[in-house]
Amino acid sequence: MNDMTQYVFLIPLLPLIGFLINGLFRNYLTKSISGWVGTGFMLCSFVLSVMLFQHVNQPGFQPEVIFYFDFIRAGGLYIPFSFLVDQLSVLFLLIITGIGTLIHLYSTAYMHEEAKDHFARYFAYLNLFVFSMLLLVLGANYVIMFIGWEGVGLCSYLLIGFWFGNPEYNKAAKKAFVMNRIGDLGFLLAIFWMITQFDSVRYLDVFSKAPAAPVAVLTGITLLLFVGAMGKSAQIPLYTWLPDAMAGPTPVSALIHAATMVTAGIYMIARSNILYSLAPVTENTVAVIGLATALLAATIALKQNDIKKVLAYSTVSQLGLMFLALGVGAYTAGVFHVMTHAFFKALLFLAAGSVIHAMHHEQDITKMGGLRKKLPLTHLSFLIGCLAIAGIPPFSGFFSKDEILAAAHDRSPILYGLSIVASLMTAFYMFRLYFLTFSGAFRGTEKQHSHLHESPAAMTIPLMLLAALSIAGGWIGIPEVFAHDAHWLASFLEPVVPIFKPHHQAISHQMELMLMGGIVVLIIGMIFWAYRLFAKSDVSFSEPDGISKWMADKWYVDEIYDAIIVKPLNAISSWLSKIMEARWIDGAVNGVGKFVLFGGRQIRLLQSGQVGSYILVMVISILAFLLYQLFWKP
Amino acid sequence: MHITEILFWLLSALAIFSALMVVFSNNPVHSVLWLIMVFFAISGHYILMNAQFLAIVNMIVYAGAIMVLFLFVIMLMNMNKESEPQKSKWLRFAAVISGGSLMLIFVAALKGNSGFVNSMRGEGSIGLIRNLGKVLFTDYVVPFEISSVLFLSAMVGAVVLGKKERKPLQY
Amino acid sequence: MNMPIIPVNYYIFLSAALFAIGVVGVLTRRNAIIIFMCIELMLNSVNVLLVAFSKMHHVAAFALDRTTAVGTEAQLFVFFIMVVAAAEVTVGLAIIVMLYRNIHSVDINFLNRLKH
Numbered sequence: 037m038n039d040m041t042q043y044v045f046l047i048p049l050l051p052l053i054g055f056l057i058n059g060l061f062r063n064y065l066t067k068s069i070s071g072w073v074g075t076g077f078m079l080c081s082f083v084l085s086v087m088l089f090q091h092v093n094q095p096g097f098q099p100e101v102i103f104y105f106d107f108i109r110a111g112g113l114y115i116p117f118s119f120l121v122d123q124l125s126v127l128f129l130l131i132i133t134g135i136g137t138l139i140h141l142y143s144t145a146y147m148h149e150e151a152k153d154h155f156a157r158y159f160a161y162l163n164l165f166v167f168s169m170l171l172l173v174l175g176a177n178y179v180i181m182f183i184g185w186e187g188v189g190l191c192s193y194l195l196i197g198f199w200f201g202n203p204e205y206n207k208a209a210k211k212a213f214v215m216n217r218i219g220d221l222g223f224l225l226a227i228f229w230m231i232t233q234f235d236s237v238r239y240l241d242v243f244s245k246a247p248a249a250p251v252a253v254l255t256g257i258t259l260l261l262f263v264g265a266m267g268k269s270a271q272i273p274l275y276t277w278l279p280d281a282m283a284g285p286t287p288v289s290a291l292i293h294a295a296t297m298v299t300a301g302i303y304m305i306a307r308s309n310i311l312y313s314l315a316p317v318t319e320n321t322v323a324v325i326g327l328a329t330a331l332l333a334a335t336i337a338l339k340q341n342d343i344k345k346v347l348a349y350s351t352v353s354q355l356g357l358m359f360l361a362l363g364v365g366a367y368t369a370g371v372f373h374v375m376t377h378a379f380f381k382a383l384l385f386l387a388a389g390s391v392i393h394a395m396h397h398e399q400d401i402t403k404m405g406g407l408r409k410k411l412p413l414t415h416l417s418f419l420i421g422c423l424a425i426a427g428i429p430p431f432s433g434f435f436s437k438d439e440i441l442a443a444a445h446d447r448s449p450i451l452y453g454l455s456i457v458a459s460l461m462t463a464f465y466m467f468r469l470y471f472l473t474f475s476g477a478f479r480g481t482e483k484q485h486s487h488l489h490e491s492p493a494a495m496t497i498p499l500m501l502l503a504a505l506s507i508a509g510g511w512i513g514i515p516e517v518f519a520h521d522a523h524w525l526a527s528f529l530e531p532v533v534p535i536f537k538p539h540h541q542a543i544s545h546q547m548e549l550m551l552m553g554g555i556v557v558l559i560i561g562m563i564f565w566a567y568r569l570f571a572k573s574d575v576s577f578s579e580p581d582g583i584s585k586w587m588a589d590k591w592y593v594d595e596i597y598d599a600i601i602v603k604p605l606n607a608i609s610s611w612l613s614k615i616m617e618a619r620w621i622d623g624a625v626n627g628v629g630k631f632v633l634f635g636g637r638q639i640r641l642l643q644s645g646q647v648g649s650y651i652l653v654m655v656i657s658i659l660a661f662l663l664y665q666l667f668w669k670p
Numbered sequence: 671m672h673i674t675e676i677l678f679w680l681l682s683a684l685a686i687f688s689a690l691m692v693v694f695s696n697n698p699v700h701s702v703l704w705l706i707m708v709f710f711a712i713s714g715h716y717i718l719m720n721a722q723f724l725a726i727v728n729m730i731v732y733a734g735a736i737m738v739l740f741l742f743v744i745m746l747m748n749m750n751k752e753s754e755p756q757k758s759k760w761l762r763f764a765a766v767i768s769g770g771s772l773m774l775i776f777v778a779a780l781k782g783n784s785g786f787v788n789s790m791r792g793e794g795s796i797g798l799i800r801n802l803g804k805v806l807f808t809d810y811v812v813p814f815e816i817s818s819v820l821f822l823s824a825m826v827g828a829v830v831l832g833k834k835e836r837k838p839l840q841y
Numbered sequence: 842m843n844m845p846i847i848p849v850n851y852y853i854f855l856s857a858a859l860f861a862i863g864v865v866g867v868l869t870r871r872n873a874i875i876i877f878m879c880i881e882l883m884l885n886s887v888n889v890l891l892v893a894f895s896k897m898h899h900v901a902a903f904a905l906d907r908t909t910a911v912g913t914e915a916q917l918f919v920f921f922i923m924v925v926a927a928a929e930v931t932v933g934l935a936i937i938v939m940l941y942r943n944i945h946s947v948d949i950n951f952l953n954r955l956k957h
Contacts, residue, residue: 647949648761652868655768659775666779678847682855689859689882693866698875705878708859712885715852719896724919728888731923736881736930743934744874747941765868773861780853805913806920817924824928831935 040091041100044119047084047129048170050077054163062156070152071144074159078140078166082133085126092126099123099531101176101240108179115237120176124532127371128173128303131378135295136166138498142386143287145494146393158198162291165191169296173303177238178227181304185223185268188297189216195292196284208280215277219267226260233257243310251315258311258318262325265301270352271329271359276594278352282344286389289344294351294381299374302358306533309367313534323363323447327454330356332591334461338468339588341577342399343388346469350425351381353462357440360455366443366536368526372513373436375525379509380424380433383502387418390491390499391473395484401472402577403480410488415474417499422470424506426463426559432510438552439515445551446538456555463562471570677718685711698749702740709733723799852893859886873937873947877930884926891915891922 054077058070065073091097099122107117119125140162147158168187175181190213197209230237233253234245246254265271270278281293292298305312305322312319330353337349354377361370392399394411408415424433437459445452478485490496513525526535586592688707695701709732716725806814859882866879895915902911937947944951 648868648871652761652764652768655772655864655868659768659771662772662775662779666775675847678851682851685855686858686862689862692875692878692882693862693869698872701875701878705882708882709885712889715855715889716892719892721892721896721916724888724892724916727920727923731927732881732885736927739930739934740874740878743938746938747874747947749872749874749947762869766865768868769861769865772864773857776857776860777854780850780857801910802913802916802920805910806917810917813921817921820924820928824931828931828935831932831939 040088041102041121043084044088044102044121044174045104047081047088047133048167048174050081050084051163051166051170053077055160055167058156058160058163062153062160065152065156067148067152067155068144070156070159071140074163075137075140075144077163078133078137081166081170082130082137085129085133088121089126089130092121092123093528097123112235113231115177115179117180118176118238119174119180120239121174122532123529124303124306124371125173127375127529128299129170131299131375132166132169132173132296135378135382135502136162136291138501139287139291139295139382139386142290142389142495142498143285145492146287146389147285154198158195158285161191161194161198162288165195165292165297169300172300176240177236178230178242179237181307182220182223182227185264185300186220188292188300189213189220189268192216192281192292192297195288196281198284198288202283205283208277208283212277212281215274216267219264219274222260222263222267226257226264229253229257229260239307246311246314249314254311255315255317258308258315259321261304261308261311262318262322265304265359266325269298269301269355269359271301271325271356272332273593273597275329275333275352276590276597279345279348279590282342282348286344286385286392289348290382290385290389293348294385295378298351298355299358299378302355302362302370302374305359305362306367306371309362309533312362313365319363319365321363323360323451326356326359326361326363327451327458328356329353330360330458331454331461334458334465335587336590337465338461339584341402343391343401343469343473344385344399346401346465347381347384347388350384350462350466351377353458354381354425357437357455357458360451361440361443364443364447364451364536366440367533368523368529368535369436369439369443371529371533372525373440376424376432376436376506376509379502380421380431380506383417383499383506384421384425386495386499386502387414387421390414390495391418393491393495394488395480396487398480398484401469403484404473404478405476405480406474406478407488408474411474411490413490413496413499417503418470418474420503420506422466425466426563427459427556428559429556430507430510432506432508434556435510435513435515438555439513441551441555442515442548443536446540456558459555460558460562463559464566467563467566468570471566475571674718677714681711681714681718685715698744699741702737702744705740706733706737709737723802849893849897852889856886856890856893859883859889871948871950873940873949874934876949877933877937881926881930884922888919888922891919 054074057073058065062070099120101118101120103116103118105117106114108115140159143158143162147155150158165188168184168191170184172181172184172188175184193209193213196212197206199205227237230242233249234242236242236245267274278293278298282289284292312322333349333352333356337346337353340346340349354373358370358373358377361367361373391404391407391411391414394407394414395404398404420431424431427434427437429435441452441455441459444455513523515523685708688704688711691704692701692708695704709728713725713728713733716722716728863879863883863886866882867876870876870879892915895912897912898915899909899912902909941947
């Protein structure tokens with residue numbers, strides 16, 4: 037299908053059309069039509085992506101740049117609007133359109149309580165988001181990526197604040213947007229620097245000129261790009277928006293904050309891997325920050341009592357692991373984990389949404405329990421998701437996480453040890469969540485108990501599909517240890533993303549198997565510990581104190597930010613608005629008017645009507661004129 | 671000192687003193703009389719400079735006609751000593767100052783360039799009527815005729831202005 | 842014969858003095874008629890000046906050529922100034938009489954309609 041590349045533009049265009057239809061006609065369309073429009077366009081995009089994937093998967097495929105029009109042509113700066121079709125972008129296309137379609141389908145049931153114009157508005161925003169995300173991954177230069185980057189930030193704001201009647205949700209949306217913006221500043225600076233250094237922002241140009249550039253410049257550019265990734269993918273210090281973003285509807289959390297937007301940072305760094313491999317300082321920074329984030333978020337997740345918050349912190353933690361992978365040079369592992377994480381995290385969020393739906397919008401797990409009998413399908417999917425994220429073979433999470441651990445082991449034992457700690461904590465808090473929600477006795481009210489029911493088909497079908505993917509998704513990346521040359525994903529991505537090169541001598545297969553087995557045993561041990569603690573009928577919840585309190589209160593990071601950044605900014609802006617603006621600037625402007633009036637009144641006094649004073653003025657003017665003429669004029 | 675110089679100083683002092691009295695008398699009639707004195711002094715200067723025609727015309731026109739006219743109007747309005755309010759003190763002060771400054775400026779502008787010592791001897795005959803008349807009726811005859819038109823319009827204007835307003839006729 | 846020499850500067854100063862006194866009069870007095878008279882005073886000071894200059898030029902040219910008629914224009918100009926002054930007095934006094942008829946006073950402070 038050689039002409040498949042001619043239709044690439046349709047892939048982002050269809051969701052854009054869906055956005056326009058749902059957005060412009062939201063007052064007139066019925067709910068089922070809006071739902072069909074939104075989901076239908078997504079499905080078409082997905083089908084086109086599959087066809088494109090088949091086109092790319094042929095042997096001997098070269099990356100293709102499809103040019104559409106000149107975007108910016110100013111002086112020496114030339115930025116074309118073109119798409120780059122290669123293995124990495126087509127992989128992300130599949131993830132985005134596939135999971136996107138499932139989430140659209142799920143949303144038609146989840147959001148059915150909304151009024152019809154809000155319902156249509158929701159789907160419009162979702163479609164716009166998918167459009168921006170597709171633009172991001174399809175762009176052939178950093179500026180197109182940036183357009184998509186900004187677009188997903190905007191849609192994130194719109195969707196987090198979807199129920200805009202609640203001021204708390206609006207604050208969360210603003211927080212997300214502002215933190216994204218801080219990251220975007222880094223991204224923009226990187227783009228400017230790139231233009232200065234390389235005279236171009238196109239991937240092909242930059243990557244071919246990069247080896248010749250000085251290391252300091254490359255380090256600077258890559259660090260700035262990473263700042264952008266920090267904002268979008270919620271790493272320290274720009275991660276606090278993600279847990280607050282749970283204010284949005286659960287499918288939004290699933291799509292944006294689990295599967296797609298937050299992975300934009302990973303995509304950017306994976307795409308720029310040539311730049312990063314030339315700047316080892318940045319790579320180390322990325323690895324360290326990723327690991328730190330993974331650990332910090334895991335500790336916070338241990339003590340949270342809101343389903344979505346636990347999942348949010350878990351997302352932050354897993355993103356940290358992905359950045360760790362990128363930082364040690366295992367780009368393929370990072371992308372692999374993106375894929376598997378998309379599957380099981382979306383699954384977990386959608387299952388959580390199903391639980392919330394059944395519990396009538398109750399999100400506190402201290403009030404749940406024993407839901408296993410009432411919500412069987414949900415329960416099964418959630419369990420599969422937990423197993424996947426914990427890293428139990430043969431679920432998908434195991435393969436991707438193990439690849440990351442192996443790369444970390446090769447780089448440094450400290451990294452390896454700490455990432456194992458993070459994985460163990462992951463298993464623990466996820467299963468704490470699982471047991472508290474589904475096992476034991478029901479702790480909620482009687483009214484809630486009577487309402488419990490399984491979700492409709494539109495919600496359970498995506499759950500089941502995602503569960504299947506969570507089970508089988510890892511099998512495209514089977515490592516060397518198990519079967520020779522079976523890592524299909526690595527060989528697929530190889531033209532774009534280099535395979536990880538171990539620094540030290542590869543450890544023997546036996547050693548590797550032993551390490552893997554050991555870790556799995558430890559994880560199963562954590563699961564049992566969680567079972568002991570939380571699966572009983574009489575779980576008690578005490579007020580946390582000491583370190584637990586610190587963890588439950590998110591290590592007070594939000595409070596620190598508030599004191600250091602938010603309050604001074606608010607103080608400055610209120611000073612500016614009350615004093616600068618009201619008194620000085622307005623005063624100056626009004627003062628000009630007042631001065632003119634005042635001057636006019638004074639000058640009017642000259643017009644006394646008294647002839648005598650007129651003559652006096654005449655004489656004085658003549659005097660002045662004579663003085664000037666006779667004595668001063670040069 | 672030659673008699674001419676004495677006469678010059680005398681006449682100048684008379685002129686300036688009379689001018690000051692014009693400005694500072696309270697009674698308007700006195701002001702008129704002092705002004706006539708000024709005109710006499712100035713005519714004296716004209717004679718000193720041998721501008722005889724102008725001296726005579728000055729006397730006849732100014733002192734004779736114009737001042738009499740002024741006197742008529744003042745008598746008409748029955749203005750005597752002090753029905754006249756004064757301007758405010760500050761304004762008078764400012765007036766004197768500006769007038770004085772004006773004079774100073776003239777003096778300063780026109781003082782002591784040594785090329786100005788042209789004498790004012792009483793010689794030459796340009797002031798005589800015959801010579802003046804010759805130039806007036808040959809070179810400047812047009813302005814002369816136009817001045818008669820000017821007089822006509824002034825007379826008409828004066829008459830029109832002076833008429834009493836008549837009530838419009840009732841039909 | 843030793844003819845006396847009066848520098849023309851003296852006449853200039855005389856004229857300036859008379860003019861300044863006229864200005865002071867105009868500014869100081871409130872009676873319209875007195876103001877008018879001071880204007881006449883100013884005109885006369887200018888006349889003096891003109892005649893002095895005419896004499897000056899004539900004397901300078903006379904030294905070279907005894908039949909010259911150089912300064913004549915200035916004296917004719919003085920003549921015309923007098924003509925105009927006469928006409929002006931006529932009309933001006935007519936205005937003042939009309940003013941008196943309307944407001945029964947010649948105080949210029951009552952002439953403040955220009956204020957509006």
